[in-house]
Amino acid sequence: MSVFSKFDDIKTAFKALTDIGRNPFDIRFDKILSPTEAILDGRQILLFGTNNYLGLTFDQACVDASVQAIQDAGTGTTGSRIANGTYAGHALLEQKIAEFYSKRSAMVFTTGYQANLGLISTLAGRGDHLLIDADSHASIYDACKLSGAEIIRFRHNDAQDLKRRLGRLKDLPGSRIVVVEGIYSMLGDTAPLREIVAVKREMGAYLIVDEAHSLGVLGKNGRGLCEVDDVEADVDFVVGTFSKSLGAIGGFAVSDLPDFDLLRVACRPYMFTASLPPAVVASVTASLQRVTTDNLLGARVLANSRRLYHGLAKAGFEIGPEPNPIVAIKIADRETAVRFWNMLIDNGVYINLALPPATPGSQSLIRSSVSAAHTEAQIDRAIAVMTEMGFKLGILSEDSARIVMPAAE
Numbered sequence: 001m002s003v004f005s006k007f008d009d010i011k012t013a014f015k016a017l018t019d020i021g022r023n024p025f026d027i028r029f030d031k032i033l034s035p036t037e038a039i040l041d042g043r044q045i046l047l048f049g050t051n052n053y054l055g056l057t058f059d060q061a062c063v064d065a066s067v068q069a070i071q072d073a074g075t076g077t078t079g080s081r082i083a084n085g086t087y088a089g090h091a092l093l094e095q096k097i098a099e100f101y102s103k104r105s106a107m108v109f110t111t112g113y114q115a116n117l118g119l120i121s122t123l124a125g126r127g128d129h130l131l132i133d134a135d136s137h138a139s140i141y142d143a144c145k146l147s148g149a150e151i152i153r154f155r156h157n158d159a160q161d162l163k164r165r166l167g168r169l170k171d172l173p174g175s176r177i178v179v180v181e182g183i184y185s186m187l188g189d190t191a192p193l194r195e196i197v198a199v200k201r202e203m204g205a206y207l208i209v210d211e212a213h214s215l216g217v218l219g220k221n222g223r224g225l226c227e228v229d230d231v232e233a234d235v236d237f238v239v240g241t242f243s244k245s246l247g248a249i250g251g252f253a254v255s256d257l258p259d260f261d262l263l264r265v266a267c268r269p270y271m272f273t274a275s276l277p278p279a280v281v282a283s284v285t286a287s288l289q290r291v292t293t294d295n296l297l298g299a300r301v302l303a304n305s306r307r308l309y310h311g312l313a314k315a316g317f318e319i320g321p322e323p324n325p326i327v328a329i330k331i332a333d334r335e336t337a338v339r340f341w342n343m344l345i346d347n348g349v350y351i352n353l354a355l356p357p358a359t360p361g362s363q364s365l366i367r368s369s370v371s372a373a374h375t376e377a378q379i380d381r382a383i384a385v386m387t388e389m390g391f392k393l394g395i396l397s398e399d400s401a402r403i404v405m406p407a408a409e
């Protein structure tokens, strides 16, 4: 038996996908023109599937900082911080992140995935209890596996279910650690953070909030859902990524807990991997500075999100519950989703195809992400293409259009 035979089901599903059209895992752009446009297969295409929420990937200050850092410190650190040492840029970035969140400490990781993997799997060990939302990102699930702790999933966004499950642990030893996300990555809905904080306080638990999709997007100062819901003092750890709003790669965790820095010598996904290269550290420091000083960017991405969300709702698509920068169209079946996705690309709109088992409730989704850099004309063009293709495929019909609030609201 082949070592690969365990992947037979994946192979069959993958063949069904590629029989219809493109391989969604192997899209090759000829050239990236800007945060919102690229060349794909020789033709210009609008980018609506990038997570580039603030559009900072071509920001001149970020690019200049990156280029200068390569000149000054080279292309890479060639090792981990515990072995090869910390560069001044790493320390400065950690200081800036801690200041941004007004927290005592910040730790930078090489990816957002590793930030969750490292923080969660190190904090929770054998005899502890990890309570995670059922719709958690793969990095949270993988961290649970690595931790050795008991893993308890509670119903998505259901604080009462969390409370019930914490109640069942009443007489058991071990720490209780709850993990939720600010904005969920597939449907763009937010966590009921105030209710979760109330449960955490009543039942006695630590709380980790992953703000991967909400940093720079939500909150007057861009500090995410914790800021919007005014619960920052009750959240023990905030995790985030540099790969979305901050336009690069990397991750971080912040906390006010006095022993937090112990993780630097206990957290394997921090200790045993190379640290971020100087160019990335410099561009992230510059983009964080931009977020700190320019709150128009957050306002713009939210206005753009509402434009896309209400436009698609008005056309009659079934979409996620909240107008955040992730706007997901629910499609009745997998094959139609794959056809729709191929047609959108053929007609100049690049977007994400998200299929079970990676999606909540085993739904097939066409998932777009909106950027502050999108123009209203680009958003309207995307809505028009999605609507036209939606009619062609029978996803939409004449009576599916709904009355919704205008895009400006």
Ligand SMILES: Cc1ncc(COP(=O)(O)O)c(C=O)c1O
Pocket: 111, 112, 113, 114, 116, 137, 139, 181, 185, 210, 212, 213, 241, 242, 243, 244, 249, 250, 251
């Ligand atoms: C909620 C959430 N957490 C963590 C990550 C991992 O971040 P990164 O891609 O920067 O490793 C992602 C990535 O999509 C995410 O959606």
